[in-house]
Amino acid sequence: xxxxxxxxxLLVHFPFGFYRVKYKKFSRPWSRCLYIPIxxxxxxRHFILPWDWQTAMIYLWPAVLVAxxxxxxxxxxxxxxxxxxxx
Numbered sequence: 001x002x003x004x005x006x007x008x009x010l011l012v013h014f015p016f017g018f019y020r021v022k023y024k025k026f027s028r029p030w031s032r033c034l035y036i037p038i039x040x041x042x043x044x045r046h047f048i049l050p051w052d053w054q055t056a057m058i059y060l061w062p063a064v065l066v067a068x069x070x071x072x073x074x075x076x077x078x079x080x081x082x083x084x085x086x087x
Contacts, residue, residue, distance in 0.1 A: 002055070002059045003059070005049065005059065005060070006059045006060065006062070006063040007063070009041070009060055009063040009064055009067070010063040010064075010066060010067045011067075012037075012040070012067075013037045013040075013063070013064045013067035013068060013071070014067045014070065014071045015071065016033045016034070016036065016037050016067070016068065016071065017033070017067055017068035017069065017070065017071025017072045017075065018071035018072070018074060018075035019033055019071075019075065020033035020034060020068065020071070020072055020075070021071075021072045021075040021076045022075065034068075037064055037068070038064075041056070041060055041061070041064060044060075045060065
């Protein structure tokens with residue numbers, strides 16, 4: 001059950017990593033793509049899941065980190081504005 005919840009978290013947070021690469025680093029939209037998933041995790045863990053914080057650190061946070069890294073990598077591949085060389 002814990003791995004299913006981790007996989008669902010990965011699927012939910014993947015778009016945040018995908019869209020995060022489209023914005024300038026440390027801009028307001030970039031920060032929103034980074035911090036909204038953190039707040040979502042805290043709310044879900046506190047109100048929905050009966051997990052302690054140790055369980056969330058083992059299952060939930062690695063899924064979110066992998067989702068952001070994978071989404072950022074794939075998002076940078078599909079963003080044509082960064083891949084175009086200027087002469």
